[in-house]
Amino acid sequence: MGLRDILSGRKKLPGPKDDRLFALTTAAVTLQVELGLTCAGAAAITFKPQSSGEFRSAFDDVDKLLDAVAQQSGSTIDRKSDDYGYDWIVVHDPQLEDLVGTAHTLASELTAQGFGEQLLAAIFKFDGGTNPVYWIYGFKRGSFWPFVPSGKDERDNATELELKAKLEHELPIEPDLTRWLALFDAPL
Amino acid sequence: MLLTSGLLGLLYVVFAIVLFQVLNVGLAPMLVIVIGIALFQFYTSDKLALAAAGAKVVSREDAPQLHDMVERLCGMADLPKPKIAIMNTPVPNAFATGRSPKHAAVCVTTGLWERLEPKEVEGVLAHELSHIANRDVLVMTVASFFAMLAAMLTRFGLYAGMWGGGGRRDNNGPPVWLIIFAVSILVYAISFVLIRTISRYREYAADRGSALITGAPEYLMSALQKISSQMTLIPNRDLRQVEGMNAFFIIPAKVKTFSSELFMDHPPIEKRLAALAEIAREMGRPVA
Numbered sequence: 290m291g292l293r294d295i296l297s298g299r300k301k302l303p304g305p306k307d308d309r310l311f312a313l314t315t316a317a318v319t320l321q322v323e324l325g326l327t328c329a330g331a332a333a334i335t336f337k338p339q340s341s342g343e344f345r346s347a348f349d350d351v352d353k354l355l356d357a358v359a360q361q362s363g364s365t366i367d368r369k370s371d372d373y374g375y376d377w378i379v380v381h382d383p384q385l386e387d388l389v390g391t392a393h394t395l396a397s398e399l400t401a402q403g404f405g406e407q408l409l410a411a412i413f414k415f416d417g418g419t420n421p422v423y424w425i426y427g428f429k430r431g432s433f434w435p436f437v438p439s440g441k442d443e444r445d446n447a448t449e450l451e452l453k454a455k456l457e458h459e460l461p462i463e464p465d466l467t468r469w470l471a472l473f474d475a476p477l
Numbered sequence: 478m479l480l481t482s483g484l485l486g487l488l489y490v491v492f493a494i495v496l497f498q499v500l501n502v503g504l505a506p507m508l509v510i511v512i513g514i515a516l517f518q519f520y521t522s523d524k525l526a527l528a529a530a531g532a533k534v535v536s537r538e539d540a541p542q543l544h545d546m547v548e549r550l551c552g553m554a555d556l557p558k559p560k561i562a563i564m565n566t567p568v569p570n571a572f573a574t575g576r577s578p579k580h581a582a583v584c585v586t587t588g589l590w591e592r593l594e595p596k597e598v599e600g601v602l603a604h605e606l607s608h609i610a611n612r613d614v615l616v617m618t619v620a621s622f623f624a625m626l627a628a629m630l631t632r633f634g635l636y637a638g639m640w641g642g643g644g645r646r647d648n649n650g651p652p653v654w655l656i657i658f659a660v661s662i663l664v665y666a667i668s669f670v671l672i673r674t675i676s677r678y679r680e681y682a683a684d685r686g687s688a689l690i691t692g693a694p695e696y697l698m699s700a701l702q703k704i705s706s707q708m709t710l711i712p713n714r715d716l717r718q719v720e721g722m723n724a725f726f727i728i729p730a731k732v733k734t735f736s737s738e739l740f741m742d743h744p745p746i747e748k749r750l751a752a753l754a755e756i757a758r759e760m761g762r763p764v765a
Contacts, residue, residue, distance in 0.1 A: 302690060
C-alpha cells in the first residue's frame with residue numbers, strides 16, 4: 290500500500306500473492322502422524338465473479354481446462370454459487386495432491402487471464418478430529434489458516450490456535466488473526 | 478449541514494481569538510493545542526465516531542450474516558477485519574471510521590439492513606471498506622489539520638504585523654481585532670471549501686473501490702438510489718437525530734437542500750451514479 294494509493298484511492302484490487310498452495314501437501318504427513326487428521330477428499334475454491342462479458346469468456350476457458358484436468362486425475366467437479374454472490378468450484382478426489390493441483394490450476398489460469406484479483410480463498414477439508422478441520426488458503430495473503438466450526442456460527446478457536454502452533458514450521462500460516470476468514474457455508 | 482459546520486468553524490475562530498487575545502496564549506502553546514486536538518481526533522476516531530453515533534459493536538453471534546459479508550469483502554480487499562457496529566435507526570445509512578485499517582470500524586444502521594437487498598448492502602459495505610483501505614480518516618485529519626494551522630498562522634502573522642514595527646500603527650484604520658477576525662474567516666472559508674472538495678473526491682474513490690471489490694457497480698448504484706430516495710421519505714425527526722454524523726455517512730442525511738456543490742462534503746447523487754456507470758462500462762458489463 291503505497292503513498293499513491295492513499296492519495297488517489299485504490300485503482301485496482303490487490304492481486305494474488307505467490308502461490309504457496311503446495312505447502313499443504315508436504316504438511317499433510319504431519320497432520321496425519323501427529324494429529325490424526327486425514328484428507329476428507331473434498332476441497333473448494335471460491336472467487337467473486339464479474340458478470341462482464343470479458344470475465345465470462347475468460348472463465349469459460351478456465352472452466353474447460355479444469356474439466357480436462359479433472360478427467361486426467363479422476364476427480365469430480367461441481368460448480369455452485371452462494372447467497373453472497375461468490376462462485377465455488379467444488380472438487381472431490383481422495384488424493385490431496387489432486388485437490389491442491391486443481392486449486393492451483395484454477396488460480397494460475399485465472400491470473401494468467403488477468404482476473405487473479407477475483408480469487409478469494411481455497412478450502413480443504415480434513416477428518417479425524419471431533420469436528421471437521423478445514424484449512425483455508427487466502428490467495429491475496431499467500432498463506433493458510435485453520436478453520437474449525439463447532440456449531441452453526443461458532444468456531445473452536447482453541448483447536449485452531451493449537452493447529453497453528455503445531456503446523457507453524459511447515460505451513461505458511463497467516464500471522465494476523467484478523468485475516469482468518471471464516472467460511473461457514475462452504476459447500477463441502 | 479453547511480450552516481452548522483459554518484457556525485462551528487466560526488465558534489472555533491472565536492475560541493482561538495479569545496485564547497490568544499484575552500488569555501494571552503503564545504504561538505507555541507497554541508500550536509500545541511492545535512496539534513493536540515488533531516492527534517486526539519486521529520487516535521480516537523473509531524471510538525469517538527461510534528460513541529457519537531450511539532452505535533453498538535456487535536459480535537458474530539448477534540449478526541452472523543453481517544460478519545460473513547464483511548469478512549469476505551475484507552478478504553477480497555485484503556484488509557484486516559474491522560469492528561462491526563450497528564446503529565439503531567430506520568434511516569438507511571452506513572459509515573466507516575478509524576485511523577488505520579487495523580483500528581477501523583464499520584457501522585450500518587438497522588434501516589440499511591432491513592430496507593436494502595443483501596447485494597446492495599454488500600455494495601455499501603464495500604464502499605465503506607474502501608474508505609478504510611484509502612485511509613480517508615488519515616487524509617481528512619491531515620487536511621483539516623493544515624486548515625487549522627493555516628488559520629492559526631494567519632492570525633499570528635497579522636498580529637505580529639499589527640503590533641510589531643514600533644509606533645507605525647495607524648490609528649485611523651479599522652480596529653486590529655476586526656482585521657484579524659476578517660482574515661481568519663477568509664482563511665477558514667477557503668480551507669472549508671478545499672476540505673469539502675477533497676471529501677467529495679474521496680467519495681468518488683470509495684465508490685470506485687466498491688465497484689472493484691464487489692465486481693458489480695450496479696448494486697451500489699441501486700443502493701445509493703434507494704438510500705437517497707428513502708432519505709426524503711422518512712420524517713424529519715430521525716434525520717435531524719443523525720445529522721451530526723454527516724461527514725462519515727455514505728449519503729448525508731439532509732433536512733433541507735440549499736447548499737451548492739462547492740460546499741458539500743458528498744458529490745450529488747446524480748454525479749456519483751454517472752461516475753459508477755462509467756466504471757461499469759469500463760468493466761464491460763451492461764448497465765440499464
